[in-house]
Amino acid sequence: MITIKSDFLGMKLSNPLILASGIMGISVGSMKKIADNGAGAVTIKSISKEERLGHNNPTMFSFGDVFMNAVGYSNPGMIEAKKEFSDIDRIGVPVIGSVIGTKADDFVAVIEELKDIKFDAIEIPLSCPHTPGFGVLAGQGTPEATYRITKAVRKATRLPIIIKLSANAPDLTIVAKAAEKAGADAINMGNTHGPGMRIDIDSGKPILDFKVGGISGPAITPVTVRCVYDIYESIKIPIIGTGGITTGRDAIEMMMAGALGLGVGTGIYYRGFDVFKKIANEMKDWMKKKGHLSLKEIIGVAHEG
């Protein structure tokens, strides 16, 4: 009997596909829809201490395989979030709480405020490429900052901590090791790339209101595969591969590079809410063809020999 069940940080997942933060993670209703469409787990849209309006529209568009966004961490702030996510049990699959801050204390404050919400893990993105004060633009992705923020968060919660890194980091394995050393339980390898820019040639203006934005979509898959491959041998904690996964083939490939979990976000744009069911079925079809019974036989095989 072929199974793609996955045990990730103590969460029993029906499959390793996890809704990535920032897409459809705005409410219990939207995440329930994703869970009903086959996701193994879901991640909420990141929450900050204070309310954030984010950038003006256009905040998202696509050119073929390239999807761009500069949403700017719009969220209602931790007090409102506490109400919005009070009944996450209704979602029916494990829920990861994504928390952002401009400094280590902010991450801690949000985690403490949301401590009664029944999250199954906490994700800390240090990798957004298009929001001043946060992530890459605030230098949160350096080995030193990663260590400092992870350490502070480690003290604030007993839940598993996932640190979300950027493919942009020049010293990726060092950053991943810093997170592990500071007490992280997993690495989410991959945020959007760039930032990039596209200009409307008739008006001469950048299309995104924030001018620059993160790049996602099938076009970035090869970079995510390489990043997962690179950090797999340097850390012992598990990896979620996020960035470009759209098909069962992408999913298998990411696992062969060393990912235990698979983040899916922009895939929804390309294939609909049921992209999770579609990918899961494609994974099973491939495993059947190749005679694999479980994911254990696939994870990290690209490193063998």
Next chain:
Amino acid sequence: MRDDYPRSLEILEIEKEAKDLFTVFVKNTLDGFVPGQFVMVWIPSVDEKPFGVSYLEKDRIGITFEVKGKFTKKLAGMKKADIIGIRGPYGIGFPDPDSSTIVIGGGCGVSSLAPLMEKVKKSNSIIGARSKDMLLFRNRFEDAHFTTDDGTFGKKGFVTEILEEKLSALDKVSQVFCCGPEIMMSRVIEICKKHRKKCFISMERYMKCGFGVCGQCMCGDKVVCNEGPVFESKDVEGNPEFNHFAKD
């Protein structure tokens, strides 16, 4: 592979329709547009917002909007040959109307129904507004029923009263299409339920992506941009946020 970026178009014309209500016309580049669907209108360096289409002609489309905030104020002040971007069409529109479909619009909600009002029996269109100076398409649909809250034009009262009369008079009515404030649409749904008529409504929510990714426009468990904005009434009945709550 999909492409979803704003296509730049020169403004052909901007017309004043009523108090604070304008229509901007651009070349029709929409492929297979169904009335009730929407487009994202981009003013470079300003913002991008969702709008229905109020004039659907072979060569051009018109988008009727109410001046409410910074974006619509800017749009109303634009001139012929200025550039705006159009992205879409998006969402699910209304089903095909037959001549015995009733079409009811309140306020600016009339705009996305106007292409349908051209297809139904003339007296089957019901148009309402708070006052005469805010009433849309008085000349375009001369034979429609008009209501104003203050009685300055047409019948004094609400569009729902005309609907009730028409359905009670046992006229041949196949279905009802409606767009307007949610309190009005809620009432229309009740009336249709009582008379056992199929009813479709068009919902408005703050939108960002327009194509079912960001989750900004959620209304209960419905993704308005993608599963709507047009819904059959049975699909919104019991939705705890319909007519109660909308995200900023």
